Amino acid sequence: MTTSCFHCLEPVPPGFSAHVQFEGQPQPVCCTGCQAVAETILAQGMSDYYKFRTDSAGKVEELVPEQLKELLSYDNAEIQQDFVSQQGELQEVLLSVEGISCAACAWLIEKQLLGLKGVARVDVNTSTHRAMILWHPKQCKLSDIIKSLHQIGYKAYPFQADDEAAQKQTVAKAYLRRLGVAGLMTMQVMMFAFAMYFGMFSGMEDNFEQYFRWISLFLASPVIFYSAMPFLTNAIKGLKAKQLNMDLPVSLAIFGAYAASCYATVMSVGEVYFESICMFTFLLLLGKYLEFRARLKASEFTANLQKLLPLTARKLLPDGEQKIVAAKSLQLSDQIMIKPGETIPADGVLISGSTTVDESMMTGEHLPVKKYQTHQVYAGTINHDGVITIEINKVGQNTLLNQIIKLQHNALTKRPKIVEVTDKVAQWFVACLLIFASITAVAWYQIDPPHAFWVTISVLVATCPCALSLAIPTALTCAVATLTRKGILIKESHVLETVPKLTRMAFDKTGTLTEGRFSIESISILDKSWQESDVMAMAVALERYSEHPIAKAFTEQVVSPRQLSDVEVITGSGVKAGFNQQRVAIGKSAWFGNHSSFAQATLFVDDQPIADFYLADKVRHSAPEIIQYAQSQGLSCHLLSGDSSNAVKDLALELGLDTYKNACSPQDKQQQVESWSAQQHIVGMVGDGVNDSPVFNSAHLSIAMETGADISKNTADVVLLNSDLKSLQTLHLVAKKTKTVIKQNLTLSLCYNGSILPLAAMGLVPPWVAVIGMSASSILVITNSLRLLKL
């Protein structure tokens, strides 16, 4: 039996033994990171956290010096301008905190930060994963606050709220207020309605009945003129745009029935329907609010992740030194350096180096664009493979940043095709409905004039296609909210439609099926004139420019690095550079074709192999399970790895994969997936690295791990925030369930509308029954969709 870590509940790797003392008992931990965090938490008397948490904490990674440097830059007043506001003597910041999973986290964070000198107030929001902090700038620094959060295992970075997010919050509050008014008033109106129902049977004095009617009119008016107003404005907006929307029959019914009831009250004739209108408005608003909230939640998670522009830039000073400065403070003709995989912080002209850049955010074109000297690069685009220096030629409002943000928002609000279709259907439905209602009105006016109005209202209310319009969006939003809560971020709207159709799954090896945390197992020197320390120093210097997971094994080593020139990162091969008139390179062993070994990395000098590096990586513990699940669902699983070693074959055999292919270049992967598509297979690709981003565009569905390179996360349709392969099973289950729920919803609403229409037209449905039927069908559809939230 494997023991699980006391802090993050992940299994403790065999051979690792470290413990923390909790209530007199030694508890195992899985890594030094978790140990440090657990010890900090326990030492500060916050052991309650472990008692009351309802969710496990994330695995803890230690800060690397690079991150520490970036942290310190947050103290720079210029950089702070963007996200820190002054509140009298105090400063206020909104931090986006990764890893908040339950209320215990909020308590832990508040307790930890309030223990810092100078922190005045902390307010953690567990649903948006943000923390508002008020602190005294003279007593403590922002970087200390973030570091202190890191001590207890939370990664935090300043959150820049944009206008749209603020606007959404206002809308959410308006919904709540309208809902509150409608709810409270409906309760009151219902009370009087019941009194009148009983009065009908037991007899009630006329003056009391009239009094109750006036009171109901008084109480219902705010519901109609405040809570139900958005329906009317939407209907009018739709009419102005020459479109018939869902809100039109709804507002015709609400305002029609209200006007008729007012008439009945003033003239003391006929029936009043105030309670029905109020309840109808309340239920309709409730459905809309739930839908809005689910969407809001999804977009809040997205906003946390989509750090479009880096806050800092690596500025080159005239003496060749690098300095991290605020991206905002960059001036015209400043020179900045950008490493592979990083986002370019400003618009500029490339002055040294060459690279390919992913400009898909701006152009929608997913092919990387080659950039040489004198080419223009744009802020927000991602540097693929070369180390480049650019000279800034546009700042502030002149950059393309604004368009990028717009595009991002468009992508977020893009509606799935199936929703568009039902919207069109609903529009026709509304048109037919209005015609049908008019015919009913005219016909009934001939037969029975006093009843004509009420029958028409019944038809309008009973057949309102609310349920139809709610059928798909509610199911989709509930599914997306569930997935988001489980750490699966859906970036494209087609995902839930595509997942159940998949027939093939392709996996990357490093960082996907394996954990991608390499360590150097052994070095074999091929050229005996080199010392091991020299080989190591050179390798470290080269690998510092790479974002490949293998590179991390080297950059963790402490050696004095060498000065390199003309560094170039070749995707799928490695890194090469110049050093003292020699060409040095590190990468796959078959790179220059004159050497082959099972080593994961080989150092070359002037194209000759000097040393082989053997690295070890371990299989993710959830990998065997997910492969078995996929195969049991009739999906075939394939391994496409850039790794040339035997490890690929071993892994494929160990996990029982259907086929495997090693030494794939990004193009090979892409071709493989395209050839599968040509055979009518629907292919899902799971990967994490820079080299997976081209194949992501070819696959029908692309899934990236959170630990992967920024570029792959940007290209992917789905991001697994917890980097747990088990999430794939969740995704598949939820998508399948969503499909079923949508089908049920559509059947339900069509059956209801189809069967009630003739009854209503024949005058067999009184308006109050129509309202109940309509609300009930909407509620049935929403409740059915809400089942997706409980998965």
Added chain:
Amino acid sequence: MSIIYILIPIAILFVIIAIGVFFWAVKSEQFSDLNKQGHSILFEDDKEQHNKSNDRDKSV
């Protein structure tokens, strides 16, 4: 029975006050995170104690 002519308006007044309180609660973000507040009662020591230990640190 004619007392209801007075009692009902009084009841309505209460409803109006309730709506006023509700609007205030929405405005002051009481509904932004419902999850956290429900759990906060579980944790034994409160912020007050914390501030005390903080003050102690300062005085040392």
